Amino acid sequence: MKHSIALAALLTAGLMAASPARAADITSPMAPELKQTERDGWTFAIAPYFWAAGMSGDAGLFGLPTVHLDMDFGDILKNLDFAAMAIGEARYDRYSLFTDILYTKISTGRATPRGIIAGSVDVSSETFAGLIGAGYSVLQNERGNLDVVGGLRVWHASTDISFSGGLLDGRGRSDGATWVDGLAGLRGKYSITDKVYLTGWGLVGGGGANVDWDVAGGIGYSFNDKISAVAGYRALGVDYSDDGFVLDIVQQGPIFGVVMHF
Template sequence: MKHSIAFASVLAVGLLAASAGQAADIASPMAPELKQTEREGWTFAVSPYFWAAGMSGDTGLFGLPTVHTDMDFADILDDLDFGAMAIGEARYDRYSIFADIMYSKISSGSGTPRGIVADHVDVSTETFAGLIGAGYAVLQDDRGHLDLVAGARVWHSSTNISFSGGILDGVSRSDSATWVDGLAGVRAKYSITDKVYFTGWGLVGGGGANVDWDVAGGIGYSFNDKVSAVVGYRALGVDYSSDGFVMDIVEQGPIFGVVMHF
């Protein structure tokens, strides 16, 4: 059952998500710097990223008692089948629209003692977190901006358990949950030099979940007007429970992203 939410870590990376993100992750995007062109108008940025997050917390499926999970990123990576995370942002003067998408698929299998109930058990988990939001810069100058933001994150997590051999040969069961959380907070960016800048965000909210929060901070470097990179640290937590499905976890770890501006 530990895999029922291992996402996220990558969802995670992840997964996000997840990052959101959504991961969800998760979560205002780590879109470092969106430089305005000489002409006035919209600017855009797209950033695939990698979140090496570990995970701790409680999970539960099928109405069974919750199980405490504590895994580092290496544990999650061993069972990761696929993970994808990306952020996009559009900005016009003080206004911005952004999205943060995280998806992961994790699977694992093992034999069972004596092989009476089953010879082998396979567990697979898919997790998606997608955040979309908008912001307004309450402070803005040539060196950076501070945005107030609000948005919504959609979560979906599903786990399938199947048995082969033994008494339960051919038996398969699935449990899943989908919910939406409203989030609000801040995003900020401040340039130290023409090349180096700080960026970060903090979001909190709820809705389907009792609480959904996402914080991050990082430092970025602009190679040119089109490409920049960011390295930082991100932590995301969600506490959801309904109809025997429990996902009360915190994911945290380093995050790396390459940002393409156009």
């Protein structure tokens, strides 16, 4: 968590150095508004994003020995069927509600050498991670905010294996798990100028998983009051095991987002 601690320290120092101001409207952690303005009532933001993440760690199915994974984003992209990623936030004064949705589906197929047991094997894997949380700004002024946040992340991971040809023609098997983790941490932003800002978060927790953590940091640019963009780096890890299903992985890579404020 040293990256999230350093980011939090930077945001805190910037906020304490800036002159105090009235409560400001701070939107999505992916790309908050840079020019802070006070508004009445709720404000909202939605941020679809693209995460070019690689994956490393261990995975196990059906109670069999775990297999070590080490794939860069290029390897994943070759087999990627579909992906959807977005962050949303609603904020009122110092209070915020937010969500982060991540879904991917990957599939691959391979012919067997002799085709006796099976002519080919097809593997399909789906992963869903949905975070919903709330936060409170312990530091807030015209330059930015530092929020203490907490929430729940729902995970679902499943893998389907099917065989074609040979003795196992038409056979298949599935394994997967669904669990919930509680997370807590910090989230914030600091405006360097009216257009350029720093943003990021650090969360850690567990529950169904032994440990679940999420760290990100980036730099953003505001085109106008409605559209912002951010580029940075994100790392997310989870260590889950139950009844022969194992998912102990770290995903990390560059992240790019576009935020629409309304």
